[in-house]
């Protein structure tokens with residue numbers, strides 16, 4: 001199973017270089033590439049990792065106010081993306097009233113729209129990384145020129161059902177893009193809520209996309225810590241069904257989706273410390289997230305102060321990765337040192353993630369389910385009175401380690 005890192009901020013580039021051997025590839029959001037094109041292109045070219053560019057077209061579907069800055073103007077990265085894709089998008093988005101959203105009928109020429117979105121992915125990194133200044137920089141990392149993306153992603157939008165106009169529009173975009181792009185495989189992004197994935201919807205999606213060999217699923221706002229058994233099973237079912245005909249990846253995901261490797265999931269992508277799940281209507285790049293520590297046995301993040309309490313109660317939960325051994329030297333008091341070196345939080349998480357992904361291929365389902373239950377039984381009552389670590393992030397309710405029980409139940413069920 002492969003892990004792809006979703007690029008988020010330029011301040012993370014040095015950390016990403018440090019953990020380069022922990023990832024199999026990169027996902028580059030198009031609005032960052034459009035807005036900070038030279039540094040982003042140079043970074044991607046110098047990394048020599050397989051990558052694809054997420055065209056981020058769902059942004060245009062959001063209510064106008066989500067795309068505005070504090071002064072009430074289009075955020076610069078969104079404006080740049082509109083300009084990059086042409087097709088009058090800037091004016092379409094700008095002239096909507098608050099609360100109004102773009103409709104498929106606003107795109108006058110779907111062929112031209114697909115052409116702009118796909119060509120940007122084919123050309124931008126190569127073009128921007130070939131200036132003499134950029135070339136010199138890239139050479140420092142032992143690279144000569146940029147690789148082409150491993151997949152080209154047709155424009156995609158979130159749909160609420162298979163009868164939604166956006167569902168039909170997505171299919172048309174995939175069809176048009178396939179006519180244009182011959183040399184690089186297409187990667188189709190399926191973006192919807194896990195709650196709509198009943199048997200007939202999954203069947204329809206599988207039938208409509210049966211000609212596409214690479215599918216990337218984005219389960220909108222799928223918070224693994226708050227997921228119920230039905231949602232877990234729906235997620236497993238779409239992955240299992242589509243993986244019989246295509247290679248299936250997910251665009252976001254944490255440990256629960258890693259478990260879906262058993263159902264045919266080939267790869268997952270996520271951010272370096274955030275972005276294990278994401279909702280379409282959160283404005284990209286808005287606001288930072290509090291620094292969090294990933295507790296390996298819990299397969300989830302906790303604030304540093306909570307981690308402090310937990311590790312003092314249960315010293316055996318201390319991580320023994322290279323980063324943590326060096327930082328903490330077996331002393332839970334030293335967790336506070338991560339506050340001064342947040343890049344180490346990222347290195348620790350990516351190191352642990354790599355071992356989680358490698359382990360999934362080696363452990364049987366029954367042993368895994370037993371492990372999840374054992375961690376729940378050992379630690380739940382001790383930590384369940386601590387404040388909900390996820391509350392600020394998502395507003396979901398969560399109680400201690402109950403999610404581990406739910407995961408165990410969801411993954412041990414037979415899908416048939």
Ligand SMILES: [Zn+2]
Nearest residue numbers: 319321324348
């Ligand atoms: Zn660690």
